[in-house]
Amino acid sequence: MDWEPTRRSLHGVAELLLAGPQHRATGRIDLSVTDGGFATAAGPALRVEGAELVAGDTRLRLAGRTYAEVAAEAGIEAGAPAGVYSGGPGIRPDEPIVFAADVLAALVRAFTEGDRALRAFAPESVPILWPEHFDVAISVAEVNYGVSPGDGYVGEPYAYVGPFTPREGGFWNAPFGAARAVSELGDAAAIAAFFAEGRAAL
Known part of the structure; x- marks a missing residue:
């Protein structure tokens, strides 16, 4: 099983689409594991369920799109938490999200x-x-x-x-x-x- 591409993309979702927006809104970076995925621990209310990002009542397909494209549709800014740590995956918002089911x-x-x-x-x-x-x-x-x-x-x-x-x-x-x-x-x-x-x- 080739773990790396999907793991890297899912890591990017956690960092750029959940932790980053949460940090900019609340100063927190911690996320929570949920059934079928994970979610922000504070606002904004964002969660991953399988291969989708759920933002409020909106469900957005992740695979085959860039982080920036998904973020724009969700009404958030794609980007890692700034000035918190230096050891992240280094994923750019314009990279495509790749998932193997x-x-x-x-x-x-x-x-x-x-x-x-x-x-x-x-x-x-x-x-x-x-x-x-x-x-x-x-x-x-x-x-x-x-x-x-x-x-x-x-x-x-x-x-x-x-x-x-x-x-x-x-x-x-x-x-x-x-x-x-x-x-x-x-x-x-x-x-x-x-x-x-x-x-x-x-």
Whole structure:
């Protein structure tokens, strides 16, 4: 499965069409995972459902169009949050959005299962989908727990445990802590169990 084109485009949607407009309106960049996609945590009310952007009562097709074209139809400005972080994907508003249906479904499922796992693992915490690295995560007692859609280290969606202070031992298999593919773990219960295993290994 070729993850990168769809992952990059979906990351661009999160950054340019949701987090950017939200930051310009409210100063916030945090997004929330929802059934079938993700949404702004504050105004304006924007969300992704599958391959569509929902802006109020308007549903807009994403694939095959540029971010700027979709934004204009939604009544927003396409652009990343300014002056907040420097490590984003570097996507331009005039780039086309490219989705492969099977990859898109797998990415959305990874976020959904990851969000459910985080809520089960740490009910007192609210998972946040961050637009910079495009992962849904929480921090508890100086440890990051989350699910990434994949990156240069692991090419497919994976769950991770990232202590602020590096650890050593059999569980810790990544430079940032520990990682395990979502395809290997399966559902939210298994992902939550992985988080619990990481907490026990600290």
